[in-house]
Amino acid sequence: MVSDLRTINVTKRFGGITALNSVNIRVEPDSIVMLIGPNGSGKTTLINVIAGYYKPDKGHVLFNGFDITGWLPHEIFKTGIVRTFQIPRPFKKLSVLDNLLLAVRSNPGESIINALFRAEKWKEREREALQKAYDVLELLDLERVKNKKAAELSGGQLKLLEIGRALMAEPKLILMDEPVAGVNPSLAHEIMDHIVSLRNTLRLSFLIVEHRLDIVLDYVDKVYAMSHGKVISVGKPSRVISDPQVVEAYLGG
Amino acid sequence: MIDILRIIVDFTAFYSIYLMLSVSLNLEYGYTGIPNFGKVMFFAGGAFTVGAIAGRMLAPLAGIDLSKLDYCMNNVYVGSLVSRYLAQHAGLALAVFIALVIAGSLVGAFLGWLASYPSIRLREDYLGMTLVVSGELLRIVSLNYDPLVCGTFGAKTPNPFSFLSGFAMDFTRSAFMFTIAMLTWLIVGRLVKSPFGRLLKAIREEEEAAEALGKDVVKVRMKVLMLGSAIAGAAGALYAFYIGIVHPSDYAPLRTFIVWVMVIIGGAGNNLGAAVGALIYLFVDRTLAIAKTYMPVLPFDLNYLTYVFLGIILILVLIFKPEGLIPESLEVREEIREEASQ
Ligand SMILES: Nc1ncnc2c1ncn2[C@@H]1O[C@H](COP(=O)(O)OP(=O)(O)OP(=O)(O)O)[C@@H](O)[C@H]1O
Numbered sequence: 321m322v323s324d325l326r327t328i329n330v331t332k333r334f335g336g337i338t339a340l341n342s343v344n345i346r347v348e349p350d351s352i353v354m355l356i357g358p359n360g361s362g363k364t365t366l367i368n369v370i371a372g373y374y375k376p377d378k379g380h381v382l383f384n385g386f387d388i389t390g391w392l393p394h395e396i397f398k399t400g401i402v403r404t405f406q407i408p409r410p411f412k413k414l415s416v417l418d419n420l421l422l423a424v425r426s427n428p429g430e431s432i433i434n435a436l437f438r439a440e441k442w443k444e445r446e447r448e449a450l451q452k453a454y455d456v457l458e459l460l461d462l463e464r465v466k467n468k469k470a471a472e473l474s475g476g477q478l479k480l481l482e483i484g485r486a487l488m489a490e491p492k493l494i495l496m497d498e499p500v501a502g503v504n505p506s507l508a509h510e511i512m513d514h515i516v517s518l519r520n521t522l523r524l525s526f527l528i529v530e531h532r533l534d535i536v537l538d539y540v541d542k543v544y545a546m547s548h549g550k551v552i553s554v555g556k557p558s559r560v561i562s563d564p565q566v567v568e569a570y571l572g573g
Numbered sequence: 574m575i576d577i578l579r580i581i582v583d584f585t586a587f588y589s590i591y592l593m594l595s596v597s598l599n600l601e602y603g604y605t606g607i608p609n610f611g612k613v614m615f616f617a618g619g620a621f622t623v624g625a626i627a628g629r630m631l632a633p634l635a636g637i638d639l640s641k642l643d644y645c646m647n648n649v650y651v652g653s654l655v656s657r658y659l660a661q662h663a664g665l666a667l668a669v670f671i672a673l674v675i676a677g678s679l680v681g682a683f684l685g686w687l688a689s690y691p692s693i694r695l696r697e698d699y700l701g702m703t704l705v706v707s708g709e710l711l712r713i714v715s716l717n718y719d720p721l722v723c724g725t726f727g728a729k730t731p732n733p734f735s736f737l738s739g740f741a742m743d744f745t746r747s748a749f750m751f752t753i754a755m756l757t758w759l760i761v762g763r764l765v766k767s768p769f770g771r772l773l774k775a776i777r778e779e780e781e782a783a784e785a786l787g788k789d790v791v792k793v794r795m796k797v798l799m800l801g802s803a804i805a806g807a808a809g810a811l812y813a814f815y816i817g818i819v820h821p822s823d824y825a826p827l828r829t830f831i832v833w834v835m836v837i838i839g840g841a842g843n844n845l846g847a848a849v850g851a852l853i854y855l856f857v858d859r860t861l862a863i864a865k866t867y868m869p870v871l872p873f874d875l876n877y878l879t880y881v882f883l884g885i886i887l888i889l890v891l892i893f894k895p896e897g898l899i900p901e902s903l904e905v906r907e908e909i910r911e912e913a914s915q
């Protein structure tokens with residue numbers, strides 16, 4: 321599965337604030353890229369621009385050579401990019417399992433005609449999806465709550481559910497906004513292990529925004545550091561975190 | 574005895590109409606979260622279709638030349654001649670009935686499609702207001718534009734069941750109506766239990782997350798509004814045939830709010846709830862209507878008492894069962910149950 325994401329000179333302003341200032345990043349095929357930076361440095365905004373939630377004022381987003389700038393979120397999903405939300409957005413009144421099943425790509429049962437008259441068509445798909453959902457539940461340690469309403473989950477479990485939905489969606493690239501914030505460290509490491517194995521086996525790519533450097537840094541290939549909407553450093557994890565500019569950005573706020 | 578049967582038959586006819594309205598609003602609001610405050614517009618769309626077409630279309634068959642006669646001034650007369658003609662042609666009468674109910678639902682769907690345009694751009698609350706206003710617009714235009722349903726005169730609808738008479742006629746008509754309503758209820762019930770229904774709830778719960786998972790929220794909303802409006806249109810057509818006349822002032826916003834009360838009392842997001850809500854409304858409304866005929870003259874119109882009762886029921890439900898008498902249920906997938914039983 322190829323996946324090559326680039327942003328070219330992406331700029332996004334909110335009134336007087338320049339949340340993104342000519343940002344260039346690249347997530348190469350089969351890579352796990354991390355995006356760090358102090359609060360308010362523009363990380364979530366960048367994800368929102370890539371995933372089609374915001375239109376950039378300037379610049380382009382390219383995915384596998386296609387210019388996807390300004391596409392709608394559901395169109396971007398179809399290219400294989402799936403995002404998670406920093407603040408979880410579960411379908412609250414649906415079961416955990418249904419939250420996962422909803423992420424299934426082009427489910428025939430989601431058309432009115434099929435839903436009414438061609439049950440064989442979607443039941444088969446539903447069974448496959450269910451099988452996959454059980455694997456995801458097991459990985460994320462959510463089996464016990466599978467038939468609970470998502471509204472009844474704990475904060476950490478909701479973060480896990482965000483990841484679970486993305487894994488269900490057969491993505492090529494997952495944009496994760498703080499996936500392990502609030503998740504217990506041992507599970508967080510398991511999730512990171514799984515991410516690496518998905519990269520190795522299914523050749524998925526990841527762009528991970530995370531403040532928990534202690535947990536995530538060891539698993540990633542490349543790090544971008546942002547400050548005030550600009551990329552201030554890029555490279556191997558060890559190089560970026562010892563970059564004086566990065567240290568300065570974190571200390572100076 | 575026949576009196577009670579008559580009441581039941583009348584009850585069934587009204588229930589069929591309310592059931593369809595309540596099911597359609599529940600699909601839109603209860604499942605999908607679309608605040609359709611314009612339900613009456615789509616209901617009127619179906620009723621006006623019957624009012625505008627039925628008499629005019631059948632008049633030539635009944636030997637009336639509409640170019641020599643002002644239809645609106647004489648529509649009661651024309652309507653009764655047409656009914657008399659239909660009495661001799663049962664097959665044609667039923668075909669016309671079915672065809673116009675379908676036409677009513679198509680007009681409803683078309684209006685739903687039109688109304689879905691603002692829903693692409695407007696936030697939910699503004700959409701609600703827009704729908705109220707468009708419903709009023711349709712009513713006011715039709716009140717003042719005779720070619721539609723003869724404005725303030727109203728348009729008489731021919732009786733497609735005039736080949737029967739007395740109780741047999743009422744019974745057959747109610748049976749037809751109830752069959753259509755039950756079919757609608759069953760179809761919607763099947764739909765909301767499918768992945769499509771799950772998608773609707775997801776859109777209601779968290780629109781942006783649904784988009785992130787590739788769902789075309791705008792398109793789904795459009796489909797739902799069209800389907801819901803088609804159902805309301807069919808209900809309007811049935812209503813027009815049932816009461817025998819289409820009068821624009823009958824299609825005031827109050828009707829919309831009554832349907833909302835049914836859905837909220839019954840339980841939004843539950844298909845059975847919609848059926849129960851409609852039943853409760855009907856019970857209050859019809860009981861009082863019947864009571865009225867037995868009551869001495871009161872200093873006020875007993876019909877208003879319906880609203881008092883409904884208001885009280887609504888408040889009690891909101892206090893004690895805020896999610897309705899039959900709340901939305903958590904869907905547990907079949908296969909899971911199988912697994913549990915193994
Ligand atoms: N929808 C919006 N409207 C106005 N300003 C916004 C909006 N979204 C983000 N911003 C502003 O853009 C800047 C970058 O915000 P962003 O959410 O991208 O930061 P972040 O790097 O994700 O921070 P954190 O680590 O706290 O999540 C902030 O100053 C924020 O106030």
Ligand SMILES: [Mg+2]
Pocket residue numbers: 363364365406497
């Ligand atoms: Mg953020």
